[in-house]
Amino acid sequence: MISIALTGIGELTTNDPELGTLRDAAVVIDQGRVAWVGPTRNAPSAQFMLPVGGAAVVPGFVDSHAHLVFAGDRAAEFAARMAGEPYTGGGIRTTVAATRAASDDVLRDTVLRLCREALWQGTTTIEIKSGYGLSVADEERSLRIAREFSEETTFLGAHVVPEGADADAYTALVCGEMLDAAAPHARWVDVFCERGAFDADRSEAVLRAGIARGLGARIHANQLGPGPGVRLAVALGAASADHCTHLSTSDIDALSTSDTVATLLPGAEFATRSPYPDARALLDAGATVALATDCNPGTSYTTSMLLCIALAVREMRMTPAEALVAATLGGAKALRRTDIGHLGIGARADLVVLDAPSSLHLAYRPGVPLVKAVVRGGELAWQR
Numbered sequence: 001m002i003s004i005a006l007t008g009i010g011e012l013t014t015n016d017p018e019l020g021t022l023r024d025a026a027v028v029i030d031q032g033r034v035a036w037v038g039p040t041r042n043a044p045s046a047q048f049m050l051p052v053g054g055a056a057v058v059p060g061f062v063d064s065h066a067h068l069v070f071a072g073d074r075a076a077e078f079a080a081r082m083a084g085e086p087y088t089g090g091g092i093r094t095t096v097a098a099t100r101a102a103s104d105d106v107l108r109d110t111v112l113r114l115c116r117e118a119l120w121q122g123t124t125t126i127e128i129k130s131g132y133g134l135s136v137a138d139e140e141r142s143l144r145i146a147r148e149f150s151e152e153t154t155f156l157g158a159h160v161v162p163e164g165a166d167a168d169a170y171t172a173l174v175c176g177e178m179l180d181a182a183a184p185h186a187r188w189v190d191v192f193c194e195r196g197a198f199d200a201d202r203s204e205a206v207l208r209a210g211i212a213r214g215l216g217a218r219i220h221a222n223q224l225g226p227g228p229g230v231r232l233a234v235a236l237g238a239a240s241a242d243h244c245t246h247l248s249t250s251d252i253d254a255l256s257t258s259d260t261v262a263t264l265l266p267g268a269e270f271a272t273r274s275p276y277p278d279a280r281a282l283l284d285a286g287a288t289v290a291l292a293t294d295c296n297p298g299t300s301y302t303t304s305m306l307l308c309i310a311l312a313v314r315e316m317r318m319t320p321a322e323a324l325v326a327a328t329l330g331g332a333k334a335l336r337r338t339d340i341g342h343l344g345i346g347a348r349a350d351l352v353v354l355d356a357p358s359s360l361h362l363a364y365r366p367g368v369p370l371v372k373a374v375v376r377g378g379e380l381a382w383q384r
């Protein structure tokens, strides 16, 4: 692998406590890793020099929550919701039927298309969940396909109880035969802990079964109303509690005194016209916050971390700097990764060259395609 030097970086955000934010900086990449960071004038030479002409450079975005393995879309449901119908979670079954009926190639093409779309918008790591198969064979193939695109794959057989199934019998299937089939292709186990989906006891059973099989735990918690999800996440040492839209003071305390990351998914509130989570309360309490897209065909059909950053700043009172950290380092922590989300020496060389002089423009210029180039694992993965 050749070495690359990006030089003339107007503003370099490293998320590294020692390096901080640098002006007129350079980054040298060797063997896919960050090898050197400092002023351009001191940069060692490399085989491939890439002057960026004063552009800002930030770590690649880490999207730690996405549902990409599905077929069909739910544009009509979105239109109905925008016309005043409430979101209840029932639409998931529409996507399950379409996903089961689709061929492997159709599912693979969808994941590929969405991963590319995410990459073009600066996402260099994306977590991919199953959860639209809800049978042993369909969950297994969803994860097998997801694994072709990401090492961060999550078994979400416990997304909803399928039509006509008994909740206890289905939970037993998820914890048994389905987990056996899914585990070889998954790093994580997840459950939709919500009224109308899985209650506290069933959620705990699913997560404990996954943990016993060596998977890490994450959870869909407190999205549609208050509930036990966040408390369960912290009690089980889950890497992340996702959504966190309806939190009590004790939920916030629990998150802020644990290493469970609060992952906020403002695309879901945007697309369901719901109140946003209280990011300010979480940050002020000292909780680690991540931002992710929740990309899915029902409630957040976007792959854009740029949109999430803009919403977090405008609607959730995060500062632009906090939102950028949450979209990079926060996502890395939610995936318990130390090699991504920052540009310290030795980090995986995942970075985004912005068509802007400063990372402030990520929130300041919403809806604008600000990503000029993406380096992933030390290779130029995309360039406009």
Ligand SMILES: [Zn+2]
Binding pocket: 065, 067, 220, 294
């Ligand atoms: Zn989700």
